[in-house]
Amino acid sequence: MSSLETVKIIVDAENEASKLLNDAKTKALEIRRQVDSMIIADREKRLSKARKEAELQLQRTEAEAKAEAARIKEDSMEKTKRDLQKAFSARQAAEKALFDIIMGEIVV
């Protein structure tokens, strides 16, 4: 083999090595570039899911609160109604007791 051929083979090999390295760098750059878009897509997907869950939770809680409020209102109205009926039936007794207070305070 002549010297010229030897040099050519070596230069070719070096070129090929250089190409391998360049390809690797390009691929590495591509990998890094993909990371950003992957993160953006993942973030958007996960946060969108979290927002939907949050919205559902709000709606659920709001419905629960309304139901509980309605139950409390009903219980409260029932209790008030019972108390007022009881108070109403004690009205005459109260009137008499108060009248007696007015009458009974005189010490002669």
Added chain:
Amino acid sequence: MRSLSETSKFTEDILTVAKEKACQIIEQAEQERQRILENASAAISREENDIVRNAQTEAEGIKRREISEVLHRAKLFEQSEKDKILASVLEGVKTRLREFAEDQNAYFGYLTKLTVDAIRQLGMDMANIHLTSDDLKRIDSAKFAEEISKLVSPITVEVAKDPIEASGGVIVTSKNGKIRIVNTLDQRFEALEPKMLIEAGRILFSGK
């Protein structure tokens, strides 16, 4: 001059080193990608947690407000209805007092007590008794003054001709009118109202 085999070995070495280097470059990039993804995932998890936690806080707030408003409205309604019953009871007491003042047999004994009580509070030798127009019409003033005088002797009393505005009861004044003891039914009602409200509340709403 190199032989063919030497040249081949040399170029193989060059390519092997280049391949190894290329692998390292890609491996580093992969590792970096993995680290960035893990960090990003942790950050996104924090954001997700924030969203869920904020929603929970907001939901709890909504629930608290809703229930608190209902309880508040229920309390106001209950209080308003209780006030109505209390007011009707107090009105009933006033009616009883008016009816009592019209019942001569029961009322005159009480009027006498009110008058004697007022004269004793006045603590003077002479006193004027002021009655309502109804009482002035129904009562023999001279006889009433005489009755009272006997009970509070040796004090001299006179019944004034000018009527007072009241449902019943009496106002006793000193002779010069400067000192007044008000013992009308209305004044007694007013003075005893706080005590009556407590008693009414106990009877009507305490559940005892």
